[in-house]
Amino acid sequence: LAKTTQPISMDSYEGQEVNITCSHNNIATNDYITWYQQFPSQGPRFIIQGYKTKVTNEVASLFIPADRKSSTLSLPRVSLSDTAVYYCLVGPNDYKLSFGAGTTVTVRA
């Protein structure tokens, strides 16, 4: 399974855009890139998934360059409620995915 590297923490202010980059240099051809969000005392929840180029939904955008060795999760105009841990996962399926430590995003007023 592809190893991922993402920043431990990021700080932001309300209304700003937050971009979290995940490195996955040994991504395989069949691997998808998936991001999850976890609030305190809750289980993670799926945010977005992509294979290449750009994916956008009502929560976030995911940018994947042509070489797919990294990806960037973009959270537009964050609010205090976006304070959470964000996990980047890379894999062919959901069988043996481990989440790692993730990126703790703190949004301040």
Next chain:
Amino acid sequence: DVKVTQSSRYLVKRTGEKVFLECVQDMDHENMFWYRQDPGLGLRLIYFSYDVKMKEKGDIPEGYSVSREKKERFSLILESASTNQTSMYLCASSLGGYTGELFFGEGSRLTVL
């Protein structure tokens, strides 16, 4: 909506006790998972099951066993609880396939004294 229900939110057990953590999902998902979460370590996969009575070890299976007798239920068993098994335990399920999304329960916080 998919619902993954874990039987207990908080448990306190003593060293050496046998502990059962139960998880039930209501969406007929093929796959079910048990993770533990510890500060600074993220979520680590203990076991997963891709079908009834089928299981595979994850990254940290030592000290744990699992049971899946029915499709909707996946149990995590600590045969003899130890203090280093104090943790948050998260159950998840997914439909399966290359792009399977994981649905998590609320978690069970286990304290072993």
